[in-house]
Amino acid sequence: MQEGEDERGFFAEVPPSPTKAGRLARQEKPHYYGHRERLRDRFRDNGAAALADYELLELILFRSIPRADTKGPAKALLKRFGSFAEVLGAPEHLLREVEGIGAAAATDIKLVAAAASRMVKGEIAARPLLSSWQQVLEYCRAAMAFETREQFRILFLDKKNVLIADEVQQSGTVDHTPVYPREVVRRALELSASALILLHNHPSGDPAPSRADIDMTRTIIETAKPLGIVVHDHIVIGRSGHASMKGLQLI
Known part of the structure; x- marks a missing residue:
């Protein structure tokens, strides 16, 4: 300094x-x-x-x-x-x-x-599905609409139409999924299910049911009915929307 x-x-x-x-x-x-x-x-x-x-x-x-x-x-x-x-x-x-x-x-x-x-599934899990149909459709769309291969999915319900299980039973190609009606009914009996909602997706985007879809659904209904199992609907999910076979009076 x-x-x-x-x-x-x-x-x-x-x-x-x-x-x-x-x-x-x-x-x-x-x-x-x-x-x-x-x-x-x-x-x-x-x-x-x-x-x-x-x-x-x-x-x-x-x-x-x-x-x-x-x-x-x-x-x-x-x-x-x-x-x-x-x-x-x-x-x-x-x-x-x-x-x-x-x-x-x-x-x-x-x-x-x-x-x-998972959030949408949680909203439908503890309530009768037929009284919350819009949420069921939202869940199905979230789960399946954008899959690149066909999936055949089943919602298994109890006597009060509450969800017991949600399972993908078969996965196939871009335009076909093999479905075996006896296997569907066998699984329903294993879970003690009283009713089913069938689901599958069309990766093409068009949810219109095919002739094969309709015939397969009717076979499942006929196989399940004598065992006291009801098929409420078969919903086809596409990117552009959905088609209900019951709503279209196909079943």
Whole structure:
């Protein structure tokens, strides 16, 4: 310290000058910085209704893609599969074909889909299904509408029409599933089921029952009836909607 210099000034903390690295870090701040928090705030304040489909997908992707812009992948998913529901229903290996979607992101999307299906199933599990028909249809659509192969599914009900079990009995090809009426009835007897709701999906998207679908359903009804087992309906699920054979007066 030179003579005449105030020692307080000598020992005072001098703010460090910005380093080159610090300046570069500020200059190269990602353009999506703050976007994620704003999107979360909108969701917290106003719910999912305030968000577009791609924005809701962005929120899902935030955790699995922590250091990149998620808007591009979210929009690419919708472009590839057509709708938010179809993104959730898409097979994991097809999700991974979309640019920006890796294994972690694809798994997170399928996890959300599984959680949604489980939630709807929980809503119908403890109540008579015939009194909550719309929820049954929502569950069936969530579970089957976007499968790429045909599935034959059965809801087994007790005497009060409360769900005992929900089982996929057969899986087939893109346009055919082998169904064996005796196996359907045998499983119903094992579970002490009094009634059934039959379900299968059409990956083509058109839920209209085929002649084979109708004939198979009538065979199951005829096989089950002498054993006191009622078939309430056979619902065909497609991407564009559903068809009830009972509603169409086909059974």
